[in-house]
Amino acid sequence: MSGKRKRVVLTIKDKLDIIKKLEDGGSSKQLAVIYGIGETTVRDIRKNKEKIITYASSSDSTSLLAKRKSMKPSMYEELDKAMLEWFNQQRAKGNPVSGPICAKRAEFFFYALGMDGDFNPSAGWLTRFKQRHSIREINIRNERLNGDETAVEDFCNNFRDFIEQENLEPEQIYNADETGLFWKCLPSRTSVMKGKCTIPGHKSVEERVTIMCCANATGSHKLKLCIVGKAKKPRSFKSTDTLNLPVSYFSQKGAWMDLSIFRQWFDKIFVPQVREYLRSKGLQEKAVLLLDNSPTHPNENVLRSDDGQIFAKYLPPNVASLIQPLDQGVIATMKRNYRAGLLQKNLEEGNDLKSFWKKLTLLDALYEIAMAWNLVKPITISRAWKQILPTIEEKESMDFDDEDISVATVATILQHTKGLENVTTENIEKWLEVDSTEPGYEVLTDSEIIRRAQGQTDESSENEEEEIELIPEKHINHAAALQWTENLLDYLEQQGDMILPDRLVIRKLRATIRNKQKLTNSSQ
Numbered sequence: 001m002s003g004k005r006k007r008v009v010l011t012i013k014d015k016l017d018i019i020k021k022l023e024d025g026g027s028s029k030q031l032a033v034i035y036g037i038g039e040t041t042v043r044d045i046r047k048n049k050e051k052i053i054t055y056a057s058s059s060d061s062t063s064l065l066a067k068r069k070s071m072k073p074s075m076y077e078e079l080d081k082a083m084l085e086w087f088n089q090q091r092a093k094g095n096p097v098s099g100p101i102c103a104k105r106a107e108f109f110f111y112a113l114g115m116d117g118d119f120n121p122s123a124g125w126l127t128r129f130k131q132r133h134s135i136r137e138i139n140i141r142n143e144r145l146n147g148d149e150t151a152v153e154d155f156c157n158n159f160r161d162f163i164e165q166e167n168l169e170p171e172q173i174y175n176a177d178e179t180g181l182f183w184k185c186l187p188s189r190t191s192v193m194k195g196k197c198t199i200p201g202h203k204s205v206e207e208r209v210t211i212m213c214c215a216n217a218t219g220s221h222k223l224k225l226c227i228v229g230k231a232k233k234p235r236s237f238k239s240t241d242t243l244n245l246p247v248s249y250f251s252q253k254g255a256w257m258d259l260s261i262f263r264q265w266f267d268k269i270f271v272p273q274v275r276e277y278l279r280s281k282g283l284q285e286k287a288v289l290l291l292d293n294s295p296t297h298p299n300e301n302v303l304r305s306d307d308g309q310i311f312a313k314y315l316p317p318n319v320a321s322l323i324q325p326l327d328q329g330v331i332a333t334m335k336r337n338y339r340a341g342l343l344q345k346n347l348e349e350g351n352d353l354k355s356f357w358k359k360l361t362l363l364d365a366l367y368e369i370a371m372a373w374n375l376v377k378p379i380t381i382s383r384a385w386k387q388i389l390p391t392i393e394e395k396e397s398m399d400f401d402d403e404d405i406s407v408a409t410v411a412t413i414l415q416h417t418k419g420l421e422n423v424t425t426e427n428i429e430k431w432l433e434v435d436s437t438e439p440g441y442e443v444l445t446d447s448e449i450i451r452r453a454q455g456q457t458d459e460s461s462e463n464e465e466e467e468i469e470l471i472p473e474k475h476i477n478h479a480a481a482l483q484w485t486e487n488l489l490d491y492l493e494q495q496g497d498m499i500l501p502d503r504l505v506i507r508k509l510r511a512t513i514r515n516k517q518k519l520t521n522s523s524q
Helices: 012-023 028-035 039-047 049-057 077-093 099-112 123-132 149-165 259-280 330-349 353-359 362-374 378-383 390-395 407-414 425-432 446-453 459-467 478-494 500-523
Strands: 173-181 209-216 226-229 248-251 287-291 310-314
Touching: 012 028, 012 039, 012 049, 028 039, 039 049, 049 259, 077 099, 077 123, 077 446, 099 123, 099 446, 173 259, 173 330, 209 330, 209 362, 226 259, 226 362, 248 259, 259 287, 259 310, 330 353, 330 362, 330 378, 330 407, 330 425, 407 425, 478 500
Parallel strands: 173 287, 226 248, 287 310
Antiparallel strands: 173 209, 209 226
């Protein structure tokens, strides 16, 4: 007769490991044996998967998650939610946070939430708040965090020691960063408003997406852009399969990055693509992803491959704004490429601005922004790492970088754009920088934090379905596609000014369609 099983209390980290193994096809029975727990416990962990991941994602400390064994809620649950949301935003912005500041803010939220009784934000309450959310440190020195040069030097020295200990090459060191993009914003003769394009005689509209760029320190591996839009299936996508887009597309009702999307991107896109790249270079399949403290970035414990070889590391909040590589001109270069590319495309197509504006769709914008990202050269990216990894910049110092889109370049294009010939240099600069400070995460006001803590849904969510594609998909068979390529080839042959590569591309496409048609016919 077997003895009674010893009671095992799992830590949050243990539960996360079990969730990972379940997602990879592990059985409840096997995991129960490995961890010395009952199968019922494993099934309960599977059932509470999202709750556990959300809790761990909002945690500030990997080491504390390895010790913490419960997700015991606060007796003031709404206040706790509001304070955590506020704290994460302050940390992301690099604002100073101290014990007294937290206490004062907690007292404000307590009464703003209309909670009953008396509340004393004592040192004991602050300690328990930190423990509940695995926050390492809250008593940050009372100074502007985003200007700490000493902290920059300390971090850079520590990071170089870290990569030496981990035996990492620059090709194995990555950075990812989000930004907002007003993709339908065009310059005006008067002024440019955030997210709006003012065209004479045309109604102002607002179109915004979140873009996340990711590349390694040498710039030799740029992952496909991650784009977050509002609609799951925008109208312009029609029958387009999102897997065939030049970007990785996700949807969220406010077009913001969130914890869930970031985790999906890390597990399903970042890890596999990094493995494939490193394998192709003959390098060990090991990498680190350097991130800032955005509220949408999960805890380091969540952002880790199954074998632990690909993982995330966070920049301290007091240095991120100063040295985060992609913020050192890389994202700005991509946006300038995008906007100059739009103007050039309009010029080449011979459209007036009003008709160009009407025809521009999100699908068009995704292809243009992917092209803009492709135009960012490796040297631009490697130079952005010069404070953290100065040896990379030295190796590339002999290269020349002539890709920057200047105001003068844009002004030259505008001189040939009907209706915008006299746009001032000042307005061009404003247009190029219109979304330079747009974060990739949603910044909430105090009122919005309170509504979210109380579980109230956003009003915008009621109209979310308006963005969904309502046009039925149209199936195009091989015969129809083949006929269109034949017609296009005939057209190109008749145009004396068409260059040979254009015709060769279409001929190759025609051959591909013919092969697919033969395979389909032979299988019937």
